[in-house]
Amino acid sequence: MKRKLTRRGFLKAGGGALAGAYALGLAGCGGSEQGGSSKNLEFWGFDEGRVDFARAAYKSKAFKSKHGDVKINFRILPYEQMHNKLLTALVSGEGAPDIADIEISRFSLFIKGDHVPLLGLKKRMGDDINDIYRPAAVDPWSWKGEIYGVGNELNTVVMAYRKDILESAGVKLPFETWDDVIAAGKKVSTGDRKMFAIHDLSFGDHYMLMQEAGTAYFDANGNYNGDDPRSIEAMQFLHDLVYKYKIAGIAPAAANNTWAPPQYMAAFRAERFIATWGPPWHLSYFIDQVPDQEGKWTVQELPEGLGDSRPTANYGGTGQAITEQSGNPQASWDLIKAANLTKEGVLFDFKARTAYPAYKPAYDDPALAEPSDYFGGAKIGQIYSDIADALPAFRQSPVWADTTLAIQRDVITPVMSDKTDAKTALTEMKGTVEDLQKNQ
Amino acid sequence: MQPQLDEAGQAGARKTPPRGATSKRRWGGGRRSAVAPYLFLLPFFAIYCAFLLYPTFSALWLSFQKAVALDTPSFIGLDNYVRLVQDERYLHALRNTTVYALASVFILSPLALAVALAIRSFLVPSVNLKSFYRISLFLPFVTSLVVIALMFSLVFNKDFGLLNSFFRSVGLPELNWLGSERLAMVSIVLVGIWTYLGVNSLYFLAGLQNIPHELNEAAAIDGANRRKTFLYVTLPLLRPTILFVVIQATIFSYQLFEIPFLLTNGGPSDATLFLSPYLYEVGFSQFDRGYAAAIGYSMAIISIFLTVIQLLLYRRFNR
Numbered sequence: 001m002k003r004k005l006t007r008r009g010f011l012k013a014g015g016g017a018l019a020g021a022y023a024l025g026l027a028g029c030g031g032s033e034q035g036g037s038s039k040n041l042e043f044w045g046f047d048e049g050r051v052d053f054a055r056a057a058y059k060s061k062a063f064k065s066k067h068g069d070v071k072i073n074f075r076i077l078p079y080e081q082m083h084n085k086l087l088t089a090l091v092s093g094e095g096a097p098d099i100a101d102i103e104i105s106r107f108s109l110f111i112k113g114d115h116v117p118l119l120g121l122k123k124r125m126g127d128d129i130n131d132i133y134r135p136a137a138v139d140p141w142s143w144k145g146e147i148y149g150v151g152n153e154l155n156t157v158v159m160a161y162r163k164d165i166l167e168s169a170g171v172k173l174p175f176e177t178w179d180d181v182i183a184a185g186k187k188v189s190t191g192d193r194k195m196f197a198i199h200d201l202s203f204g205d206h207y208m209l210m211q212e213a214g215t216a217y218f219d220a221n222g223n224y225n226g227d228d229p230r231s232i233e234a235m236q237f238l239h240d241l242v243y244k245y246k247i248a249g250i251a252p253a254a255a256n257n258t259w260a261p262p263q264y265m266a267a268f269r270a271e272r273f274i275a276t277w278g279p280p281w282h283l284s285y286f287i288d289q290v291p292d293q294e295g296k297w298t299v300q301e302l303p304e305g306l307g308d309s310r311p312t313a314n315y316g317g318t319g320q321a322i323t324e325q326s327g328n329p330q331a332s333w334d335l336i337k338a339a340n341l342t343k344e345g346v347l348f349d350f351k352a353r354t355a356y357p358a359y360k361p362a363y364d365d366p367a368l369a370e371p372s373d374y375f376g377g378a379k380i381g382q383i384y385s386d387i388a389d390a391l392p393a394f395r396q397s398p399v400w401a402d403t404t405l406a407i408q409r410d411v412i413t414p415v416m417s418d419k420t421d422a423k424t425a426l427t428e429m430k431g432t433v434e435d436l437q438k439n440q
Numbered sequence: 441m442q443p444q445l446d447e448a449g450q451a452g453a454r455k456t457p458p459r460g461a462t463s464k465r466r467w468g469g470g471r472r473s474a475v476a477p478y479l480f481l482l483p484f485f486a487i488y489c490a491f492l493l494y495p496t497f498s499a500l501w502l503s504f505q506k507a508v509a510l511d512t513p514s515f516i517g518l519d520n521y522v523r524l525v526q527d528e529r530y531l532h533a534l535r536n537t538t539v540y541a542l543a544s545v546f547i548l549s550p551l552a553l554a555v556a557l558a559i560r561s562f563l564v565p566s567v568n569l570k571s572f573y574r575i576s577l578f579l580p581f582v583t584s585l586v587v588i589a590l591m592f593s594l595v596f597n598k599d600f601g602l603l604n605s606f607f608r609s610v611g612l613p614e615l616n617w618l619g620s621e622r623l624a625m626v627s628i629v630l631v632g633i634w635t636y637l638g639v640n641s642l643y644f645l646a647g648l649q650n651i652p653h654e655l656n657e658a659a660a661i662d663g664a665n666r667r668k669t670f671l672y673v674t675l676p677l678l679r680p681t682i683l684f685v686v687i688q689a690t691i692f693s694y695q696l697f698e699i700p701f702l703l704t705n706g707g708p709s710d711a712t713l714f715l716s717p718y719l720y721e722v723g724f725s726q727f728d729r730g731y732a733a734a735i736g737y738s739m740a741i742i743s744i745f746l747t748v749i750q751l752l753l754y755r756r757f758n759r
Contacts, residue, residue, distance in 0.1 A: 084724045091510055091729075109727050112509030200619070201707060252599050255618070255705040263599050398509075402726050413709045417621075439523075439728065440508055 038327030041072045042097035043335075044086060046079040049353045050101055050318060053152070056348040057339035067331045072099075079103070090117040090323060098326040099335060102149055104140045104317045108400035111143040112440050118148040119322040124333045125150070128341045137340070137358035139394035141319040149319030152340045152349055153281065154358040156384045156391060157208045157313040160283055161195075161275035163298040163376055173298070178237070178305035181275075185247025188274065197251035197273040198238050200416035201258040203404045208277060208315050209234035211392045213307025217403055218395040224433040225395075226407065227426045230307035235422035237306060239415050249273065250416060258408075265289040277302065279315045280384070284354045287374045298376040301387050312387040314394060356384045399436040406432050503733035513730065520734035530735065532710055533718040536625065540714065541693035543629045544636070545686050552637050552685065553678075556644030557670075574645070577638030585635070589702035592631045593618070596703075621711040624704050628712050631699050636692070640685050647681030648674070680754065687750035694742050715739050 045051035051074050057063055058072050075097070077085065083106045089096035090110075096117075102110065110118060122129075125138075125147060132138065133154055141149025159175070166173060171184040185195035199205050210216065213230035225231070241248035249272070252263035260282070267273055269290050276282070286297065301311040320339065322332040339345040346357035347365055362368060368381035397403065410432065411425040503520055507513035524530050559573050580588065595602045596617035604614040617627045651674060659669045675682075697716035700706060706713040706721070715735065723732030 080724070087509075087724075087727060109509060109725075112727060113511035115510050117510050250619075252597075253619070254593060254597075255701075255703055255707065256593075258705075263597060267599065405721075405725065409707070409709050413707065417708070436726075439731070440726075 036327050037330070038098075039070050041070060041099065041326075041328055041331060041335075043072050043074045043099045044082055044097040045074065045076055045101040046082040046103070047101070047318070048076055049349075051076050052352060053345075053349040053355075054099075054101075054320065054335065054339055057335055057345050060338045060342070060344055062338040062342050062344065063334055066334050070328065070331045072335070083109070086323075090325070093325070096323040096325040098328060099320055099322055099332045101318050102141065102321050104151075104319070105401050105404065107141050107149065107319070108396065108398055108402075110148070110321075111396070112398045116143060116146070116148060117324045119324060119326065119329055119332075120146040120148065121150065121322070121333065121336070122147045124337075125341075128337070131341065131360050133358045133360065133388045133391060135314050135391040135393050136317060136388070138319075140317055140396065141321060142394075143396055149321035150336050150340045151317045151319040152346050152355060152357055152359065153279075153317050154356045154384055154388055155279035155281065155314055155316045156356075156388055157211075157277055157279050157302065157315055158283075158299045158380075158383060158387075159275065159277045159302055160286070160297055160299045160375065162271075162293070162296055164296045165271075165274050174300040175303040178303050181303055182241075182245050182247060185241075185245060185275075189247045193272055193274065194247060194249040195273070195275045196241060196248035197264065197267060197276065198242055198248045198416060199251045199253065199258065200413050201253045201408060203407045203412055204259060204278075204315060205238055206231075206235050206407070206412060207404075208313040209237060209306060211313035211315075212302050212310045214310060214392070215307070216392065216395045217407070218397045218400070220395065222395070222397045224403070224430050226403075226411075226429055226433075232423045232426050233307055235411065235415055235426060239418070239422060242416065243418055260285050262289075269293075280354060280356045280380075281316055283375075287354065294374045295376055297374060298378050299380060299383060301383065310392060311390050314391050356381060358388075360385075398440055399433065402436045402440075403429075403433050406436070499733045499736060502730055503737050505730045507728075507730040507733075509727045516730070520731050521738070523731060524734055524738055529710065529713065530715075530718065530738075533713045533715045536711075536713055537694055537696070537715045539625065540629060540632065540696065541690045544632060544689035544693045547629065548633050548636060549640060549682070549685050549689055551633065552640030553644050553682070555637060555641040556648055559641070559645060560648050574642060577641055579638065580635045581639040583635075585698035586702060588631065588635055589699050592627070592634075592699075593703055596627050618704050619708055621708055624708060624712045628700055628703060631703065632693075632696070635699075636689070640689065643681055643685050643688075644678070647678045651677045683750065683753055687746060687753075690746050691743050694739060694746070 043051070043054055045054065055074055058074075082100075083103070086096060086100050086102075087109060110116060122145075129138070132150075136154045136156070137151050138147045138149070140151065141147065159181075163173060165188055166184055169184070169187045171187060172180070175181050175184070181195070189195055207217070210226075210228075210231040213234045215225055215228040215230040217224065217226045217231075219225045238248075242250065251273075252261065252267050253259075254261040254263065265285060268276075268286065269292065276286075283299070286293070302313070320336045322329055322336070326332050339349075341359055343359070343362050343365060346355075346359045346362045347367060349355040350357060350362070350368065356368070357363075363381065363385045368385075369379060370381070371377040372380045407429060411422075411429055414420040415422050415425050502513065504515060504517060505513040506516045506519070555577070559570055559577075594600075598604060598614065598616045598619060601617070603617065607614055615623055617623050655673050655677070656669055659673050664672065695716060696714050697720070700712045700714045701717040701720070704712040706717050716739070719732050719735040719739070722728050722735060
């Protein structure tokens with residue numbers, strides 16, 4: 001039988017629903033307890049591959065043996081949304097996950113101000129600190145002597161090039177100096193083909209070469225250092241590759257992906273560019289997206305001739321961090337440890353995404369010593385681990401992200417468009433960075 | 441049949457029993473009766489207060505505070521507003537947004553009027569064809585701006601884009617539509633025209649349809665040709681519509697976010713930095729919440745200012 005809904009009934013039901021919603025809201029707002037031993041944890045990430053890496057750690061013996069009854073909900077959100085939501089949740093004091101992936105360029109937002117809303121990991125890490133390449137594994141997520149995140153990727157920068165094309169042009173390989181590279185570039189560059197694709201909408205190329213030259217955007221005290229002569233030399237060199245030596249072109253880019261969008265990879269597929277430099281994640285794009293050129297590429301350390309001539313640089317990475325709202329810091333840390341500080345954990349990511357580990361003991365594993373089919377049989381793992389000790393320290397700053405955006409805007413684009421010179425642009429940037437520091 | 445009479449003897453008048461008696465029967469008490477309507481309105485006002493009023497006033501309060509990242513906000517008076525006029529990037533974004541607004545007014549609106557006139561005139565004789573044009577012109581407006589931005593990023597692509605392929609095929613030089621400081625703004629304006637031309641011409645079409653045919657016929661009898669009829673009859677009568685379209689276009693321009701954010705991300709070198717994406721950058725990349733709130737309020741002030749002008753001009757033209 002149909003019951004007629006009276007106004008009184010409606011009001012009662014409405015009132016009940018409101019009261020219920022309020023009660024549920026209160027329960028929902030309860031969130032995770034501070035420093036407790038919650039059995040239900042939350043993990044936020046922005047990259048499916050990286051979240052799979054965390055999931056593998058969750059399923060590992062190292063974690064299950066200690067926390068068999070803990071359940072972790074893995075949530076993947078888009079890059080921007082995840083970092084923004086995380087910051088907002090930490091500001092509001094509610095709703096943050098227990099563990100989160102924080103991309104290297106976003107970490108600086110978490111150290112603006114006096115209070116860092118992440119748990120310090122230095123004590124928990126203990127002697128494990130000696131088993132990692134610090135500039136890649138913890139420096140980018142460290143601030144004022146404390147460690148707030150751990151990454152697994154050894155992002156050592158190497159140079160990669162089309163061995164077949166260069167050898168057929170009579171070029172002697174490997175390159176010893178940048179002068180050799182320029183001479184080779186002049187031999188193989190034509191109207192339709194250049195040696196390198198230099199980015200004019202990203203700071204990456206400059207950042208890598210300035211590290212090779214021996215400097216960084218910030219000094220050890222957090223002061224702007226982009227106007228260091230070695231930084232200017234690196235920027236001028238990038239400009240000259242395009243405009244003076246004419247062995248490089250401007251990298252195809254898109255607004256939502258200024259580094260390696262489809263058109264960038266398509267240009268390599270079409271052999272419009274035949275060489276590049278970058279960390280393992282950059283080279284993995286070639287393996288995935290330029291498969292036809294398997295066996296034709298090779299890698300080597302960076303050639304000498306820029307500033308201090310370091311053989312490598314450090315570029316990119318993502319670290320796992322525990323938020324101050326974590327309901328179970330111990331289980332959260334054990335997950336991070338199982339992922340980043342065990343052979344099993346880091347080898348999972350190596351096999352899944354060719355992420356070379358920053359965890360030193362993993363290099364005993366034969367999988368990392370195997371020659372790479374794509375890079376002409378080169379033993380890449382060996383090359384990376386050989387040069388990893390030369391990785392420069394990562395100098396963090398609360399305005400790191402803002403500074404790199406400003407450098408992209410006011411240095412990289414104008415210099416690579418031949419509208420201003422490297423020295424003027426990098427020197428004038430000092431005032432911009434000081435303003436950023438003043439306002440933060 | 442006699443109409444039913446009420447107690448006052450008035451035919452058709454509603455029967456209104458004594459107030460207390462009715463309330464008691466239906467609601468069981470006078471006080472409840474007074475409260476009931478408000479209870480029905482309560483959900484709306486609760487949502488309105490929680491999601492509109494509170495954020496509005498909270499943002500206003502925030503704009504008077506230094507609130508960077510996770511630090512406790514501190515009151516700084518009008519400092520954020522003073523910073524606005526000293527911030528070169530804000531002024532640059534304001535200039536870019538104004539350039540886009542002017543393009544909307546002086547390029548988009550006349551084009552929309554021309555399209556509306558073409559649809560209404562003898563150029564499109566069939567009624568079915570007119571309906572087809574109306575629908576197809578409206579489609580870009582209902583398409584997601586994200587989709588439009590992605591689509592045009594392919595059209596404008598320097599290396600593989602549709603536009604440069606066309607240029608190549610006719611022997612013209614390829615252009616760096618989104619990568620050149622000079623062309624990036626032109627590209628954004630072109631996307632704006634493509635997106636909003638249809639809906640604006642529909643506004644004009646509605647305005648044109650409201651002009652009585654008799655006036656045109658009278659003008660024709662008086663010897664006015666098409667040009668004179670348009671200039672002295674159609675255009676003056678379209679003034680309220682023109683005003684509406686122009687002010688709408690200007691206000692929309694100052695709120696534009698998706699197209700520049702997704703197509704150029706403000707680049708190259710801030711050539712297409714608009715106010716809304718700048719607010720987003722300050723709020724979420726720099727996490728300077730107080731200053732971002734001040735930027736938001738400056739945009740609100742601009743919109744209110746333009747709305748007031750709209751109202752004043754409306755009054756003047758409707759006299």
